[in-house]
Amino acid sequence: MRDFIKRYEGLYLFSRSPAVIIAAIVGLAIIIGAVFAPWIAPVNPYDLSSFSLMDGLLPPVWEEFGTERFLLGTDDQGRDMISSILYGARLSLIIGVSAMIIATVLGVGLGLAAGYFGGRFDAVVMRIADIQLALPAILTALLIDGIARGILPPEVQEDVRVAVLTIAIALSLWVNFARTARASTFVQMNKEYVQAAVMQGQHPIRVMFVHILPNILGPLLVIMTVDLASAILLEATLSFLGIGLPADSPSLGTLIRIGMQFLLSGEWWILWIPTLFLVALVVSINVVGDFLRDVFNPRLR
């Protein structure tokens, strides 16, 4: 019953906030477009035969010289912008979501265990978290990427780029989850149902994941949305810096990096359209995340 009221209340608040509704629609539209990119996009931008230099630098359809073949124009190679963007958003989302999931599993696991066992284990995990919190995420991600470049043999470097990037981002974001999970676990540890479960002699793993975890999901869900936005931003930033994905399999960040070359010439769409997509995606995720935080934390309302 309490659950039902809570859910109902969230829906009610949702229907009352137009900004959140718009954000949810925009975010969902981009996510759906990205997920179904292979079916929606006019061409496959990774396929070298799908574009030719002859079509290079065509503006979007509503501008002079724009054609209906390329709704959002083409880049200097003649690649269809809308296909590049959909595939780019797809890559950004794949990396962002996987990094977020890895960070969640790692962070929540460690945080739960730290809160449950306490003592020396807790101290070690939290010290590591403190150190990492002092290092900004982007620095951690850059560092892990640099180490991977040094360790991995050059032949496989290009093939594992996506994996390296995902892990680098995940390892720079787990701390938030660990801290929140630990703090919430501490609160739950004093509750009677946990003590009862412990006294029944249930296995710690069962107590942690079956009893405690469902009761601390609320705050974790909020962090997941916020961190999804951070992960997408981190990936875009790394790719923009030229550390992330290469130009032949571009994410949104890589597209913006390529577009920077056209900042001074007239081809605004090569830079600004991918930028618009990235910002719209991240802003809408953040707006929804903010909304969720308000719903789960009534004190802030």
Added chain:
Amino acid sequence: MVYFIAKRLIQSVFVMLAVAFLAFSLFRFVGDPITQMTGVETSVADQERLREDLGLNDPFVYQFARFTGDMLQGDFGFSYRTRQPVAEMIATRIPATLELGIVALLISLFVGIPAGVYTALRPRGVATQAILMLTLVGVSIPTFVIGIMLIFFFGVQLGWLPTFGRGGTVHLGGWETSFLTVDGWRALILPAITLGVYQLTLTMRLVRAEMMEVMQSDYIRFATARGVPMGRLYFKHALANTMVPVITIIGLQFGGVIAFSIVTESVFQWPGMGLLFLESIRFVDIPVMGVYLVVIAFFFVLVNLIVDLLYVVIDPRLRIRDVS
């Protein structure tokens, strides 16, 4: 008090040792230093002799001790890429990054604190809603996009400000400053705003949250009832009590400023440490990466130490209670 400072100092030393260990592990285990230093034509026997000369066959602890000792004496080794001493490479880049970071931090404080106070005092105002919406957008827009937008409007469209480099600089005994020329200040404006925006939103949200909490406390209610003038109430009674967390954040933000300066420096081709670090990652120039880390950690520890001492000055309660 003395105990508190001593404890902080010892902690700082441990942090620095940990970072030095990280840098050392990078240097020692990521790739083989010998193959990086020698060319293909060096014979195996020569490589082995070099390995012995450099002491790379010594016990691990011994090597680490020597590495730390060398660093303390200012010997940071040589870059794999340029073959220059790393200490020199970093030292010439420090002023650019520090000047950029300081100006960005000042912008974030001088705009962020008043904005935070205002939005806390008028939580239902139209301006407050607008500011809060703007900051949410500001947090969501990546630093590099803000940089590109500023370049586009003020550099390309309006042509008011330069879009890359530091402009005119003046040498002041080894410190290359852009504070002394008009050109240097003009070049500094756009990168500093780019770097400051994110910190600004953080500062503003924090000051707002703290102010709102303080405004509900009993002593503020009592002061209101007593008829303390509003200006005095807000700025003397309320704001003063929000300063401890604000100062903490300034200390923590310094790390953020340095990290995001990597991005900002890349967008504006600002010749600071961040740009050097990026190049060193791209070319797997491990010694430069390691030293960059150590230098950043040093600044970080230094700022946090100063912040901790400031607490004691600002908050009289801490002089009595032991904080750990």
